[in-house]
Amino acid sequence: METTNCALLACCSKMASGERRKNPTLICVPIIGDSVEQMLVDAGKAKASGADLVEIRLDSLKSFSPHEDLKIIIKDCPLPTLFTYRPTWEGGLYDGDEKKRLDVLRLAMELGADYIDVELQVAREFNNSICGKKPEKCKVIVSSHNYQNTPSAEDLGNLVATIQATGADIVKIATTALDITDVARIFQITVHSQVPVIGLVMGERGLISRIICAKFGGYLTFGTLESGIVSAPGQPTIRDLMDLYNFRQIGPDTKVFGIIGKPVGHSKSPVLYNEAFKSVGFNGVYVHLLVDDVAKFFQTYSSSDFAGFSCTIPHKEAAAKICDEVDPVAKSIGAVNCIVRRSDGKLFGCNTDYIGAISAIEDGLRGKGNGSGIVGSPLAGKLFVIIGAGGAGKALAYGAKEKGARVAIANRTYERAKELANVVGAEALSLTDLNNFHPEDGMILANTTSIGMQPKVDETPISKDVLKYYSLVFDAVYTPKVTRLLREAGESGAITVSGLEMFIGQAYEQYERFTGLPAPKELFRKIMAKY
Numbered sequence: 209m210e211t212t213n214c215a216l217l218a219c220c221s222k223m224a225s226g227e228r229r230k231n232p233t234l235i236c237v238p239i240i241g242d243s244v245e246q247m248l249v250d251a252g253k254a255k256a257s258g259a260d261l262v263e264i265r266l267d268s269l270k271s272f273s274p275h276e277d278l279k280i281i282i283k284d285c286p287l288p289t290l291f292t293y294r295p296t297w298e299g300g301l302y303d304g305d306e307k308k309r310l311d312v313l314r315l316a317m318e319l320g321a322d323y324i325d326v327e328l329q330v331a332r333e334f335n336n337s338i339c340g341k342k343p344e345k346c347k348v349i350v351s352s353h354n355y356q357n358t359p360s361a362e363d364l365g366n367l368v369a370t371i372q373a374t375g376a377d378i379v380k381i382a383t384t385a386l387d388i389t390d391v392a393r394i395f396q397i398t399v400h401s402q403v404p405v406i407g408l409v410m411g412e413r414g415l416i417s418r419i420i421c422a423k424f425g426g427y428l429t430f431g432t433l434e435s436g437i438v439s440a441p442g443q444p445t446i447r448d449l450m451d452l453y454n455f456r457q458i459g460p461d462t463k464v465f466g467i468i469g470k471p472v473g474h475s476k477s478p479v480l481y482n483e484a485f486k487s488v489g490f491n492g493v494y495v496h497l498l499v500d501d502v503a504k505f506f507q508t509y510s511s512s513d514f515a516g517f518s519c520t521i522p523h524k525e526a527a528a529k530i531c532d533e534v535d536p537v538a539k540s541i542g543a544v545n546c547i548v549r550r551s552d553g554k555l556f557g558c559n560t561d562y563i564g565a566i567s568a569i570e571d572g573l574r575g576k577g578n579g580s581g582i583v584g585s586p587l588a589g590k591l592f593v594i595i596g597a598g599g600a601g602k603a604l605a606y607g608a609k610e611k612g613a614r615v616a617i618a619n620r621t622y623e624r625a626k627e628l629a630n631v632v633g634a635e636a637l638s639l640t641d642l643n644n645f646h647p648e649d650g651m652i653l654a655n656t657t658s659i660g661m662q663p664k665v666d667e668t669p670i671s672k673d674v675l676k677y678y679s680l681v682f683d684a685v686y687t688p689k690v691t692r693l694l695r696e697a698g699e700s701g702a703i704t705v706s707g708l709e710m711f712i713g714q715a716y717e718q719y720e721r722f723t724g725l726p727a728p729k730e731l732f733r734k735i736m737a738k739y
């Protein structure tokens with residue numbers, strides 16, 4: 209990949225010295241300001257954030273005098289420049305004359321642009337028009353955008369060949385993810401292509417294409433200056449790339465870990481694990497994985513590169529079914545929240561929620577003196593009411609029962625409450641029963657549904673009036689840290705235990721299973737204290 213290396217060297221000459229990186233993949237910040245002045249300010253911010261180059265989106269300028277403005281941008285930009293003048297027919301904002309548009313790109317090239325982006329549809333015409341006159345320094349990226357889907361591997365291979373045949377220095381293919389498994393086909397063409405490839409899959413399901421492209425030899429990825437201000441759907445911020453995902457440290461042998469869920473974007477797990485990996489120099493990256501179908505995900509990402517996974521709503525039960533081996537505790541709970549790929553390639557599933565939640569509740573009781581001095585668990589003999597009968601609900605029911613508590617389970621779908629109650633030996637309630645259920649004082653309450661989770665922070669699973677019958681209230685939801693349920697429980701005099709405690713507890717164990725290293729407990733606490 210000669211072009212990759214040459215361009216990287218060109219970019220490195222403008223980079224902060226002394227930076228260590230394990231991959232040559234460039235980080236490009238799209239600059240979509242409406243004036244040249246704003247663009248140059250943003251390019252300065254991009255440089256300060258650690259970007260390698262900026263993409264100047266000429267189609268976002270409100271007024272544009274090509275000769276004058278291009279000269280200023282090229283002269284004053286603190287980073288190498290990629291010029292894009294995207295027409296409306298390819299998802300951009302320019303709706304003027306095509307000839308004028310291509311003239312501008314030609315001019316940018318002549319004036320010293322490092323890269324220009326030309327759409328596949330006009331690439332042959334453009335390349336013919338510059339034949340023999342292309343400055344050595346400038347690389348032509350020929351791009352294709354598909355806002356509907358991601359084609360088959362065969363069609364993508366043909367697309368690369370078509371783009372290459374136009375004389376492109378760099379191939380750019382941006383497709384749309386309908387499923388996270390679509391990204392695997394883009395990785396496949398990136399790895400096998402003889403030409404440098406920018407392969408990106410748009411949308412939240414395509415997020416990993418923008419992060420672990422560094423592992424698969426992607427030429428470039430985009431990181432925005434601010435979240436929400438994107439030039440294509442699903443772009444992460446450059447801050448997330450650099451600080452959250454440690455992008456520069458991702459190499460061909462970096463192991464991929466992640467949280468499988470739907471929704472999953474709210475999860476703080478990537479912050480926790482990536483910080484911990486960084487603290488001990490562990491060669492891994494932990495990403496958000498928006499997965500629709502767990503079985504399909506594992507069929508597609510079946511290599512040893514994809515090494516370990518946390519599982520959250522709504523996939524814990526499906527995860528238990530697809531593992532080759534499931535730990536006996538997780539089997540009886542019927543839910544897996546941690547999957548590790550063993551050295552023989554087989555998937556091993558276990559449940560760390562159970563330990564995390566129960567020990568946090570016991571600590572809560574002991575901490576307030578309610579259980580201190582008691583031999584055994586302070587939960588023994590207590591009436592333990594669980595709201596929810598999904599993965600977390602099952603884990604708590606199993607754990608509470610094991611600690612000698614009497615258990616009642618209330619669930620929106622009463623049949624599921626009944627089913628779980630039958631298995632663990634508990635009482636089943638409907639959610640409406642819950643507000644009239646107070647056979648005694650000093651009960652323990654655990655919410656294991658997503659009620660009250662961001663963004664629906666005003667919701668709560670139980671009426672405040674009955675909270676006075678509970679001595680401790682636990683909420684598995686941890687975004688926000690203090691849910692409406694916990695706030696009202698505190699006001700009613702109960703001890704409150706946040707889902708954050710469960711989160712930290714279950715993460716200790718997962719980290720050790722993922723890395724084979726002891727979990728940095730203090731670091732976990734420090735990181736999570738920020739949320």
Ligand code: NAP
Pocket residue numbers: 520521522523524525561564595596597598599600601619620621624656657658659661684685686707708710711712714
């Ligand atoms: P799950 O297996 O999909 O189960 C979801 C449960 O929530 C089911 O009982 C479901 O009832 C109920 N539910 C969902 N939406 C509801 C609504 N609008 N009204 C009433 N009930 C509703 O999910 P999970 O993995 O157990 O996770 C549940 C919650 O616990 C999530 O918020 C998750 O973030 C949190 N959690 C936190 C931690 C932590 O470390 N703090 C760990 C695990 C889970 P039906 O049976 O009627 O569908």
